[in-house]
Amino acid sequence: MKNDCLFCAIAAGEIPSNKVYEDELCYAFHDIAPQAPTHFLVIPKVHIASVSGINAENSAVVAHIFEVIAKVTKEMGIESYRVVSNIGEQAGQSVPHLHFHVLAGRDMTWPPG
Ligand code: AMP
Numbered sequence: 001m002k003n004d005c006l007f008c009a010i011a012a013g014e015i016p017s018n019k020v021y022e023d024e025l026c027y028a029f030h031d032i033a034p035q036a037p038t039h040f041l042v043i044p045k046v047h048i049a050s051v052s053g054i055n056a057e058n059s060a061v062v063a064h065i066f067e068v069i070a071k072v073t074k075e076m077g078i079e080s081y082r083v084v085s086n087i088g089e090q091a092g093q094s095v096p097h098l099h100f101h102v103l104a105g106r107d108m109t110w111p112p113g
Contacts, residue, residue, distance in 0.1 A: 007043050007095055008047050010027065010029060011045045012045075017029035020040045021068060021072050025046075026068055027042075027043055028041065028068065035101075035103060036106050037105030038081070038102070039103050039104075040102050041101055041102070042069055042099065042100045043097060043100075044058075044062075046061060047097060048061075050088065051087045051098065069102055073104070078104045081103060083102055084101040084112070085098070085099065085101070086101075
């Protein structure tokens with residue numbers, strides 16, 4: 001756990017959140033400012049700053065997170081959705097702890113804004 005990291009504190013239960021799923025490796029919770037009827041975030045419990053911080057030592061958790069996304073969306077009855085991860089300021093990353101947005105429930109446009 002990294003000091004002063006919002007999502008480390010959420011994963012540890014120190015800051016309240018609206019939980020979607022949790023296991024020993026990851027935590028999923030509803031986004032506080034939803035951009036679609038369904039919008040939740042999936043984060044590793046271990047602190048990784050962004051996709052740029054993924055390496056051979058820590059990448060197993062990312063495969064696990066995608067398994068969780070597939071399972072949780074199926075359980076929610078969601079067949080079509082978008083998974084997004086912003087990396088760095090220009091791409092719109094506002095929280096420097098790796099997270100995958102899962103968005104569903106409305107038509108999506110491409111390219112993204
Ligand atoms: P990004 O801007 O891609 O880094 O995504 C960060 C996301 O975290 C944004 O969609 C925020 O709305 C969301 N967020 C920030 N603080 C909280 C919080 N306390 N609980 C839930 N979601 C949050």
